[in-house]
Amino acid sequence: MRTIAILVFTAFLIISCTSKSNTVTAQKDYNKYLEIKDNKSRDFAQNEINFWQKKYDKAPNQTSYLSLLASNYSKLFENTGDVKYLYKAETLLLQVNKEYHYETVAPIRSLGRNYISQHRFREALILANKALAIGEGMKETQKLLFDVNMELGNYTEAEKNLAAINDKTDFDYLIRVSKWNDHLGDLKTAITFMEKAKDIAIINDNKSLKIWTFSNLGDLNGHEGNIQKSYEYYLKTLEIEPNNSYALKGIAWIAFSHEKNTKEATRIIDNISKRHHTPDFYLLKAQIAEFENNEVLKNENVTAYFNMLKTINYGAMYNKYNTLIYADDKITATKALQIAKIEVEHRPTPDSYDLLAWSYYNLGDAKKALEIEQKYVVGKSFEPKLNYHLATIYKANNLTTKIAPIKEELLKSTFELGPNLEKKIITL
Structure with missing residues (x-):
């Protein structure tokens, strides 16, 4: 009986330790980000739109104001997930390029990036090549070409684009060489280059670049199996941008995939989707329902996903x-x-x-x-x-x-x- 008791106690210790070591997330770390009611980044972009719209209304010959409006509509899209802002930015950029007769590279590239977000990659490539033919700002155009060629699977061309911007002190080069190594399956090298990009973002105290690198390092470390580090980077992202839905979604995934804590993952997702309402959240909830063997709930979420696609043109x-x-x-x-x-x-x-x-x-x-x-x-x-x-x-x-x-x-x-x-x- 004593031997059995020892074995049972030992098993209990093993289970307890395993359960404890498996837990990475803690509500106290991120609850404050779930409960935020204001959104400073969204409000700033909206105020910028109001400001530049008034200026343009008074001086409709100032085409540059339209570019600034488009930039802020793009920021609203990133912040809210509402695709109407992406389409509004496209409309403005089409007007800008028409007024410039498609002879100015900056708005051409901006429209190309807009098309990448819409998954209109072939049209984005046409615009990138048009910018290349004009010849101004060649390095910026090569960056766009790399991004488009990676999306299209033109890897030989993408490698040439990367070689054309080779500069280990340039943030944009580092994040792209990180993506290239991730594509090659070399996660360790991808993380190393993203860490170097992060250092540049920190030295320059650039908020948007820090958000970019921290959130990407959250992803890359998760893929590498460094769950704790992944979690820490998502928290760092939220410290800078409390409304960052990407980082919160990353934490929800850790709760679900690593900890098998479906209740907490669902709670996080439900909170994010109130502020950043996109169809993919329904699919994540469908995955959770499938794991819980709840076929009815899974189908409800898949149906909600398709209903959203019918309502909104993506x-x-x-x-x-x-x-x-x-x-x-x-x-x-x-x-x-x-x-x-x-x-x-x-x-x-x-x-x-x-x-x-x-x-x-x-x-x-x-x-x-x-x-x-x-x-x-x-x-x-x-x-x-x-x-x-x-x-x-x-x-x-x-x-x-x-x-x-x-x-x-x-x-x-x-x-x-x-x-x-x-x-x-x-x-x-």
């Missing part, structure tokens, strides 16, 4: 999510295939081809799916979600020997993939 911004949702249901798998084909046409990246392969797999054509994966995805991407699809397609084609090394890597990425996929990975 263009191609949610095509990837739509494809994955449709592909998982045999009834809508054909719809997934249609969207995946459009994505490949507009954005021929390994990610888009993987959506195409996944759609064919879910329609029962595992052979076609394998052909696409082998030609366009294998060795071209290190994204865990893509590798999970690849392993599943290998399994359907009885290529069992290829699964083990992928599964080993996937098990290191369960935080990034989430608890639902973790269950599926174990059964591969």
Whole structure:
């Protein structure tokens, strides 16, 4: 009996220690950010819009005022998630470029960045090349070209763009070389370069650049498995920008994916979505409901997601999510295939081809799916979600020997993939 008691007590200690060590988040750290009612960044942008609009109304020949208005509408979009502000910025930038006869590079680049946000990448590339042909501000144009080419999967061109701006003291270069190494699957180097960019942001005491690097370091460290460090960077982001929904969403993901604390994750998401209402929050809640085996709640959130897309025109911004949702249901798998084909046409990246392969797999054509994966995805991407699809397609084609090394890597990425996929990975 004494031996049994010792074993039970030992087991209790192990469980207690494991549970404690698994907890990273603490409500006292971030509750104050959930309860904020004002939004200084949003209000500042709105005040700037009011100011410049009055000035433009008095002097409608001052085209530069329109650029300032567009910039602040873009900030409102970033801060609220309301896509109408992104479209308003586009309208203003189209007017600016028309008045400048598309001969001034700054507004051309601004419109290109607006199109990137809208996932209109081919149009953004046309504008970037137009700016390049004009020849002014070449380094800034090369930065835009790198961003667009990365989105389009033109990696050879993107590498050339990166080489053209090579300057290890330049913040913009450092964040892009970080992204390049992340694309190559070298997270450690990606983090190193982002840390260097962070140092520049701190030295210059630049608020927006600090927010950018802290939030990205939150992401990168999470992907690397440094959950504590990821959490700390999200908190640093919130110290500077208390309304930063991206950092709060990152904390919600830690609560859900790492701690399996669905109640707390949902509480955080519900609070964020009151201020930053975007469709993807419904999908995160659907994932949580799936983990809780609550099929009714999962379907309610997926329905709310699609209802929001019907109410608000997001263009191609949610095509990837739509494809994955449709592909998982045999009834809508054909719809997934249609969207995946459009994505490949507009954005021929390994990610888009993987959506195409996944759609064919879910329609029962595992052979076609394998052909696409082998030609366009294998060795071209290190994204865990893509590798999970690849392993599943290998399994359907009885290529069992290829699964083990992928599964080993996937098990290191369960935080990034989430608890639902973790269950599926174990059964591969």
